Amino acid sequence: MNKKNPYKTLNVPKDASPEEIKKAYRNKAKKEHPDVGGDEKAFKETSSAYALLADPQKRKYYDEYGDEMPSQDNIESKANRLLNELIDQMLAKYTPEQILKIDFIREMRGSITDNLNKLKEEVSRQNTMIERINKLHEIFEDKLTHKSTKISVNIFMKNLDQKKNDIMTNLAELDKQSQILNKAKEYLADFNFDFEQDLEDQLEKQRAVYNVNRSMFGFGTTSA
Numbered sequence: 182m183n184k185k186n187p188y189k190t191l192n193v194p195k196d197a198s199p200e201e202i203k204k205a206y207r208n209k210a211k212k213e214h215p216d217v218g219g220d221e222k223a224f225k226e227t228s229s230a231y232a233l234l235a236d237p238q239k240r241k242y243y244d245e246y247g248d249e250m251p252s253q254d255n256i257e258s259k260a261n262r263l264l265n266e267l268i269d270q271m272l273a274k275y276t277p278e279q280i281l282k283i284d285f286i287r288e289m290r291g292s293i294t295d296n297l298n299k300l301k302e303e304v305s306r307q308n309t310m311i312e313r314i315n316k317l318h319e320i321f322e323d324k325l326t327h328k329s330t331k332i333s334v335n336i337f338m339k340n341l342d343q344k345k346n347d348i349m350t351n352l353a354e355l356d357k358q359s360q361i362l363n364k365a366k367e368y369l370a371d372f373n374f375d376f377e378q379d380l381e382d383q384l385e386k387q388r389a390v391y392n393v394n395r396s397m398f399g400f401g402t403t404s405a
Contacts, residue, residue: 187230206231246353260364282377286369293366300359307348314345
């Protein structure tokens with residue numbers, strides 16, 4: 182998670198308008214610029230904060246996940262790496278002769294889709310936890326008293342805030358993984374493989390028998 186909060190760096194509220202953000206940046210940058218004897222590190226932090234908040238997409242991403250949006254180059258690089266890993270799996274699983282007789286592109290797409298579905302389920306669980314934490318936060322604010330005597334910090338509220346921060350970090354990572362998977366799936370959409378149908382037909386029949394058996398024993402069915 183991004184440790185530097187851009188709103189705090191520029192000393193503006195989270196609902197600040199673009200004009201307010203720009204004004205705050207200019208005032209701060211004038212004082213911190215190295216040419217006028219300012220602190221170079223502070224100037225870089227101010228400039229980075231403004232670059233993030235001045236971009237609507239980057240700001241929206243930060244507001245949602247509390248982290249910087251991953252660069253497109255990084256997403257594309259990791260998507261290519263993912264495809265290489267899937268190809269390695271195909272080479273380990275099948276001989277060249279077998280690959281000639283299966284729709285391995287379909288298998289790769291299926292693997293990506295399965296992982297995307299798992300990510301969606303996990304995101305849903307994490308968002309449910311966020312909702313529970315927010316509700317509990319409201320309950321604590323209304324019902325939980327704290328005299329600030331022996332313990333100077335409200336440990337219950339601090340614990341909730343930490344849990345929420347951890348979940349936001351997880352959600353940011355899940356979103357990055359989702360972007361990588363979708364980019365890999367987008368790349369695969371351009372490819373088709375002219376395979377020999379006979380082995381694929383056999384595999385389809387095996388899947389059909391497997392699904393029927395699962396249904397008979399009350400396990401439900403699976404999609405191809």
